[in-house]
Amino acid sequence: MSYIKLPFNFKYIDDSVLLVNQAGEHLFLTKEDFSAFTSDVLNSDNEAYKRLKAKHFLTVQSELNQVIEMLATKLRTRKEYLADFTSLHMIVITLRCNCLCKYCHASSVDFTNKSYDMDWDTAKKTIDMIFQTPSKDIKIEYQGGEPLLNWDILKQSVLYAEFLNKIAKKKVGFVICTNLMDITDEQIDFCKKHNIEISTSLDGTKELHDCNRQSRIYPSSYDAFIKNSERVNAKLGNNGASPLLTITKTNLHRLREVIDEYVRQGHNAIFLRALNPYGNAVQNKDELGYSIEEFVEAYKDALNYIIDLNRQGTEFTECFTALLLSRILTPFSTGFVDLQSPSGAGISGAIYYYDGKIYPADEARMLARMGDDYFCMGTVNDHYSDVFNGQVIRDIVYNSCVETMPVCSECVYQQYCGADVIRNYLETKDLMGYRLNSGFCKKNKLILDYIFELLRTNDEQLLDIFWSWITRRPYEEIKLETN
Ligand code: SF4
Ligand code: SF4
Structure with a gap:
């Protein structure tokens, strides 16, 4: 059965590929599965196909509208601060x-x-x-x-x-x-x-x-x-x-x-x-x-x-x-x-x-x-x-959407990152800045590289510790739930 690929960014890491979609969902694939996926030949029996479908990296025509609606809901939630x-x-x-x-x-x-x-x-x-x-x-x-x-x-x-x-x-x-x-x-x-x-x-x-x-x-x-x-x-x-x-x-x-x-x-x-x-x-x-x-x-x-x-x-x-x-x-x-x-x-x-x-x-x-x-x-x-509706704030908004900024628009970490317009202006006199020599970009990339390295280990105890940090709940409570 043919499938439709939904928008995502990716990065090769050692022997695997990290994929992140516009709702911020991520997964790791082997290079072989990634190649099959992007060449439209991934078999629906394949474990990777099921994972890609569950996280909305691919869908089928009959489910397309429903999946777009779900992705839109997730995106709206991520942007709720607006x-x-x-x-x-x-x-x-x-x-x-x-x-x-x-x-x-x-x-x-x-x-x-x-x-x-x-x-x-x-x-x-x-x-x-x-x-x-x-x-x-x-x-x-x-x-x-x-x-x-x-x-x-x-x-x-x-x-x-x-x-x-x-x-x-x-x-x-x-x-x-x-x-x-x-x-x-x-x-x-x-x-x-x-x-x-x-x-x-x-x-x-x-x-x-x-x-x-x-x-x-x-x-x-x-x-x-x-x-x-x-x-x-x-x-x-x-x-x-x-x-x-x-x-x-x-x-x-x-x-x-x-x-x-x-x-x-x-x-x-x-x-x-x-x-x-x-x-x-x-x-x-x-x-x-x-x-x-x-x-x-x-x-x-x-x-x-x-x-x-x-x-x-x-x-x-x-x-x-x-x-x-x-x-x-x-x-x-x-x-x-x-x-x-x-x-x-x-x-x-x-x-x-x-x-x-x-x-x-x-x-x-x-x-x-x-x-x-x-x-x-x-x-x-x-x-x-x-x-609060003046030119300064408008300039900041125009110059800080990573989805459209050069380099950021193709970066796998786009959904987890942001823009520091004031630092950009300080360093380059341009609000959008220049990613290739930006310290902010380099720091975030290196730190996110490391966090994904840790996540890729699938160490259950480590994941429970991380969830206790995110939810601010005791580790033992999280452990009981996940065991
Ligand atoms: S890590 Fe760098 S390139 Fe990637 S989204 Fe952040 S600032 Fe942009
Ligand atoms: S001198 Fe120290 S305590 Fe005082 S404002 Fe500066 S950083 Fe804060």
Whole structure:
């Protein structure tokens, strides 16, 4: 019986071929089966034929309309973030900071310089603008500098958002990204009362953390961090303050130690992110920087270490891998700006600067701080539609659909990847960028190569561990279900 091939991209890997279709379904074929499939001579008795049909890589004429409908439903689900416009709203409430981190992407200023604080008029207009978003689910994230240094305005803006929400009746959540250096009991109590999450930073052991994250006040930022995170956890519960890691040359080759430190402090996840080329990270790049290849090798080693920890009974997630696995193994969108097509910049998230300017992503305000205001979408004094339906966001969308971008359009990883327009612009002055020498592309390709290498082993325990990461459920529960 003849069959119809449905659109897919592919890549030869050793003795097999990886195929991914437009709904993000993947499978591996032998080279022989792939050749028979693409030459239209694969027999319907063949095991490969059944797998290709089940995952909608091929169909027969009588089922074509039904299969197209199913693929369309999956594609709509993957693109659901487009309908949730815009859920993450970051507010740079001050650029002042009591730390002097070597890589500070925000290029923070001294903690005494109040001219970089958001004033109440701007904060109020910011919250008004945020509440005009059509999204029913709003997360307001306070960033800096160190946001707690502009506490009165931060507190008032939370109360004002809660007041507006009495009428708007949206699902509103708050996050404060703080280095925890000087958090007070009053601030912790306020967070508890208003259900505010705390996000913080931990770069590893005392030696590693103090090396990268120096305090402008204390001899050891690590000691202050530990003391205060214990206070926060005591009031908000374990994992009350969840940390983010920044990887520099200092800790790149010591990620196992960093992971041990996270486990020792009771955390159950880590996000292995490469250093971004913004702010102080650029000035200090000789001291802090590394190549993509070095990063990926360190990532692989750390990922293997984390997998081994899980095999030995310590449940611990690597969040970037979990995000990619979610894109690979489920039809759901992840909300991660850089892994979306079109890019989620401005669509999934937006950032409101201390002076009232609005940018589509954190990196865009970092670029502005470096003197390039290209991505400014407008200000809180403008009309909502002029900002969120303006030229900047349109340019981002036009230039970030991997389905049509050169090289990406033929890439097997297209459905799991995205576009970083701000990084493209920074590196090439072109929003679409140039894939063949893009670090973003190289990193994603190498990491996805490795994840598919792991998936291809069909190691049942490993798959259960991965599902526990994706679903955020205990490994034992997943194991019981799959056995
Ligand atoms: S990275 Fe954060 S804590 Fe460190 S100096 Fe910059 S704003 Fe302050
Ligand atoms: S950026 Fe690179 S890895 Fe991602 S889809 Fe494009 S070509 Fe593929």
